[in-house]
Amino acid sequence: MVPLAVTRLCEFWNKPGVAEADFGSVDTATMMKKFLTMKDPSPPIIPKGTLLATPEILPSWLTEEDIEYFASKFSKTGFTGGFNYYRALDLTWELTGPWSRGEIKVPAKFIVGDLDLVYDFPGAKEYIHGGGFKKDVPLLEDVVVIEGAAHFINQEKADEISSHL
Structure with missing residues (x-):
């Protein structure tokens, strides 16, 4: 039996719209702050019905201006391009097969x-x-x-x- 976490992860990354909805469930600046400061090596899935915890104070290497810059770009384009990179990994491996x-x-x-x-x-x-x-x-x-x-x-x-x- 496949663990629920694995099933959820596969659905999250591979089914178009699922990850985008997850990331879109909070404002883009909050999502960028969480993504850039996360110290949890597990996949970045937002548990349904929970608030996304972000640090009250940013680390010294990251400013509010950085967050706003990234948020302004991703709020225009969304996260689909980034997710599609991972969705296409099998194709990428196939295309680069001769050099594997x-x-x-x-x-x-x-x-x-x-x-x-x-x-x-x-x-x-x-x-x-x-x-x-x-x-x-x-x-x-x-x-x-x-x-x-x-x-x-x-x-x-x-x-x-x-x-x-």
Whole structure:
């Protein structure tokens, strides 16, 4: 039996209109504030009938002007374009299939936040730390996992990122 959370997640991402309705259930500025400041690596689903909790004080790397800028853009276009990127992943994999076993053959360092929802996606940590990533990127010099950072790591931890570069 498929867990309800998995069923809800598949419906959320794959059925056009569901995710858009979820994200559209609150004003765009509130949605942007939540999305940019979330530290929960689970998928960004707004539970039905709940208020979207956002921080009262923004982190130092994010201003109200930033929020208003992003909100002004997304209130014009909506979130469908972003969702369609994820809905088209199977097609993307199909189109890039000829290069699927290609190696990245340049020196590289991988930096990720421990709270990034992509890092916490099922199988990601095993791939990154279990040898699969190193096999695909043979000149991988280092994997850095920054504690307390989420998806917008270059903004959240700018000084720490710069020191690693």
